[in-house]
Amino acid sequence: MENSKKLEHIKNLTRGIFIENPLFIGLLGTCPALAVTKSVEAALGMGILFLITLIGSNLVISMVKKIIPEEIKIPCYIVIIASFVTIIKMLCESFLPELYSTLGVFISLIVVNCIVLGRAEAFASKNTVYDSFLDAIGMGVGYTLALVIMAFIREILGTGGISMGTILTFIPYFSFTPLSALKMSFFQLPAGAFLVLGLILMVIAFYKNRKNEHKQVKERLAKKAAAEALAAKLVGDTNKNIKKEVK
Amino acid sequence: MTNAIVTFVLAIISAMLIDNVLLSRFYGCCSFIGVSTKVESSLGMGIAVVFVIVFASAICWPIYTYVLVPLDIGFMDTITYILVIASLVQLVAIIIKKYVPSLYNSLGIYLPLITTNCAVLGVVQANTDMQYNFALSMANAIGTSLGFLLIIVVFACIRNRLESANTSKCLKGTPIALITACLMSLAFLGFIGLVSL
Numbered sequence: 001m002e003n004s005k006k007l008e009h010i011k012n013l014t015r016g017i018f019i020e021n022p023l024f025i026g027l028l029g030t031c032p033a034l035a036v037t038k039s040v041e042a043a044l045g046m047g048i049l050f051l052i053t054l055i056g057s058n059l060v061i062s063m064v065k066k067i068i069p070e071e072i073k074i075p076c077y078i079v080i081i082a083s084f085v086t087i088i089k090m091l092c093e094s095f096l097p098e099l100y101s102t103l104g105v106f107i108s109l110i111v112v113n114c115i116v117l118g119r120a121e122a123f124a125s126k127n128t129v130y131d132s133f134l135d136a137i138g139m140g141v142g143y144t145l146a147l148v149i150m151a152f153i154r155e156i157l158g159t160g161g162i163s164m165g166t167i168l169t170f171i172p173y174f175s176f177t178p179l180s181a182l183k184m185s186f187f188q189l190p191a192g193a194f195l196v197l198g199l200i201l202m203v204i205a206f207y208k209n210r211k212n213e214h215k216q217v218k219e220r221l222a223k224k225a226a227a228e229a230l231a232a233k234l235v236g237d238t239n240k241n242i243k244k245e246v247k
Numbered sequence: 248m249t250n251a252i253v254t255f256v257l258a259i260i261s262a263m264l265i266d267n268v269l270l271s272r273f274y275g276c277c278s279f280i281g282v283s284t285k286v287e288s289s290l291g292m293g294i295a296v297v298f299v300i301v302f303a304s305a306i307c308w309p310i311y312t313y314v315l316v317p318l319d320i321g322f323m324d325t326i327t328y329i330l331v332i333a334s335l336v337q338l339v340a341i342i343i344k345k346y347v348p349s350l351y352n353s354l355g356i357y358l359p360l361i362t363t364n365c366a367v368l369g370v371v372q373a374n375t376d377m378q379y380n381f382a383l384s385m386a387n388a389i390g391t392s393l394g395f396l397l398i399i400v401v402f403a404c405i406r407n408r409l410e411s412a413n414t415s416k417c418l419k420g421t422p423i424a425l426i427t428a429c430l431m432s433l434a435f436l437g438f439i440g441l442v443s444l
Binding site: 027028029030031032034035074075078079082083085086089090104105108109111112113114117189190191192193194195197198199201202203205206209 | 363369430
């Protein structure tokens with residue numbers, strides 16, 4: 001009992017990172033994903049702000065879920081989320097002004113990010129506070145990871161390397177651009193964002209298809225083996241019967 | 248006076264074509280990817296978004312300037328805007344249900360989704376952040392929403408064709424749609440330099 005509960009918790013935590021990754025599998029929150037992934041550190045900053053908002057809103061919503069009447073739950077959730085976003089926005093403006101000016105309106109747009117409202121509605125409103133907390137961490141980390149992967153591809157191809165420390169000022173500055181002569185600025189354009197996301201989804205679909213095919217082949221083989229075993233058994237039975245009759 | 252009108256029209260064109268809401272500013276990409284496979288429903292959705300964006304901007308600008316700023320609670324802008332937008336969407340849903348029931352039936356589930364469409368909050372918030380005056384805010388709202396309508400309808404037509412096209416198995420659906428969006432975005436780069444404000 002104790003063990004299965006622990007397993008459930010771990011499942012809640014890790015689900016958002018790979019199996020139900022909100023961006024690559026769920027296709028939610030694509031607007032900021034396309035807009036802020038020009039550089040890795042902007043994506044990382046967005047991911048951190050998003051993670052804090054998601055944890056806060058999931059915690060509060062799972063705490064007050066019994067008080068909120070069914071009819072007006074969506075407006076209530078939106079107000080809770082908007083309050084957290086306002087707090088985050090003010091903190092970011094005063095402590096990380098570079099990040100604030102880079103992300104711009106997209107900090108406010110966390111309010112209408114489908115993932116936050118979706119997790120509130122689908123998970124936090126039905127589960128305990130602890131589970132909602134784990135779920136928020138998993139989903140937030142998964143989203144951050146997805147953003148950073150996209151930004152990594154775009155920055156490497158678009159500028160020829162990685163540079164850190166100009167937007168997230170608490171990271172020491174370093175710049176590593178060995179391929180700057182080969183940069184393709186296309187990937188820094190909006191069009192590049194669409195292309196990179198499309199190609200990542202294509203790779204995921206490719207692996208999914210292959211897995212499904214493997215599964216189908218395995219099932220077919222298993223069925224065939226079962227049928228052969230059955231046939232052999234039948235043949236064996238008839239042989240025995242014949243032998244009996246002969247006797 | 249004529250100068251003001253020219254600026255207004257140029258601002259609309261700039262927001263609609265050059266700085267297109269979906270292809271270069273990425274507001275509202277969720278509905279862009281999720282909804283647009285049928286031409287009629289994306290047309291209805293686009294028109295509803297135009298209504299909501301224009302009215303939300305017209306309501307939120309006075310609220311910010313004459314209520315929030317004098318009371319010195321300008322930081323409450325996001326919460327106020329999202330509440331205004333949510334109630335406006337409810338209002339539009341009720342009005343459409345009463346007067347154009349056929350449109351309501353075909354839009355149905357998409358109407359509540361407009362609340363969480365980033366385009367609406369994005370435009371209103373950008374108006375505040377950029378400190379536009381009322382005329383420029385309205386120009387931004389009209390241009391942006393018309394740009395949204397244009398792209399979502401054009402894209403629905405393209406996706407309609409894509410569905411019957413013989414694409415590779417792993418590209419089917421969203422990946423090929425995103426690559427199409429990439430090509431459209433490149434095409435819209437051609438409008439840069441059309442207007443200089």
